Amino acid sequence: MEGQEAPPPPPPQFPSQNPPYLFTPSLLLSSSLHPSIIEPQSLPDIDWVGLLSGQSGLGENRPFMDSASMVAENGAEEEKDKKKGGRMKKTTRPRFAFQTRSADDVLDDGYRWRKYGQKAVKNSKYPRSYYRCTHHTCNVKKQVQRLSKDTSIVVTTYEGIHNHPCEKMMETLTPLLKQMQFLARF
DNA sequence: CGGTTTTGACCCGCGC
């Protein structure tokens, strides 16, 4: 509906200055992650190589970790669709896709997701699932799809940037930070 | 009892 408009600038309430919270804290520290990230290969209908190298047809894509350009895109992102029905339109927001070899479709990347749809895709006997970040001010989306070619491989596509910290990351990092502070006194 | 999943309907862009 039209009731949920993302309010302006999210107040920085985090150490460091209003960073773009890219997905995946705990994803990158793969200690808590069983599946291993493998090399993206050519896939039908999607230019995976372009996505990962930051020069696909969407033009504005960047590989992850490029926080500077992410900030810029995040600022320009709020200027967008006001379709009559209030539906989301094709806003050029950063996308990022990768494959994992995993038994379960959803991997714990530290954020909370609410599933809002599932569709069967052509050329694949497995459905694609659509998730959205449950944080109110955050409209990051991701979709998960298992390859019909190789059942053990799951493709996850992230769209957008989190504008809030990851709870799981804090929960993981807090003890560490405390210990560092303690040790820093000597 | 509140949040999440399920699932069919709906919507929209695109190619013919």
Place this chain on the structure above:
DNA sequence: GCGCGGGTCAAAACCG
């Protein structure tokens, strides 16, 4: 204009 493929909505079911 129409059909298809893909993305989203929303109500009901489900679950802790």
